[in-house]
Amino acid sequence: MEKWIGFELHPETPASGVKIAELLPEIDLDLMNRNLNANGNSYGVSFKRNDFLPNTRLALEASEFARAYNKFTEFHDRTFKAYFTEGQDIGNIMVLLNLAQEIGLDKAKLEEDLNNHTYAEVVEQNRTAAVKNNVTAIPTFIIADKIRITGANPYSRFQKALEEIIKP
Incomplete structure (x- = not known):
């Protein structure tokens, strides 16, 4: 059974939020946005560059x-x-x-x-x-209490995990 559970990854984030560049100064936000869009493109998902967490x-x-x-x-x-x-x-x-x-x-x-x-x-x-x-990252998927998939993964990773679960 699928159940999404919200997880506050960074409870220390100020109520007003924080600029990602302050939190993660080593991150290239343009590159990150290009990678997100490249990965989302095949699913019809586009990502707006977001500088704010x-x-x-x-x-x-x-x-x-x-x-x-x-x-x-x-x-x-x-x-x-x-x-x-x-x-x-x-x-x-x-x-x-x-x-x-x-x-x-x-x-x-x-x-x-x-x-x-x-x-x-x-x-x-x-x-x-x-x-x-x-759980230390989001998203984290726990499948049948046996397999853990963390972060953005290709669809094939989920297929493989489900095949492992249903193997006789």
Whole structure:
């Protein structure tokens, strides 16, 4: 069974976010963007060059809100597109509220829950579980509690992993 679990990889990120160049000065952002687009091209995915790493805590809380209303997948997909394709700041509460409204979630209720941190405990539990399972990067896929795939991998890597699982 597939279940996406949000993981706050960098909880130390300031609420206002941080410029990637400050966090990772050795990274060539142009090269990184070219590589992302080269890899995404065959899947019809384009990446906007993004110089900014948001604090994702509110986005993770909003994802749990969406899960509670059976809209997790739609919110997850919309949030990823907003950040990676459109370059939006998903650490900004107004951005999250608008994304939620786009997919049919109650914007006012989400705002109330984000301001009250209604889902903060769930986000913390997810982080604790990820650390316990030695998750140190995102994405990390754990398949049948036996195979771990970390980072962006070709489709063939997932096929091979699934074939290993179903071997008699």
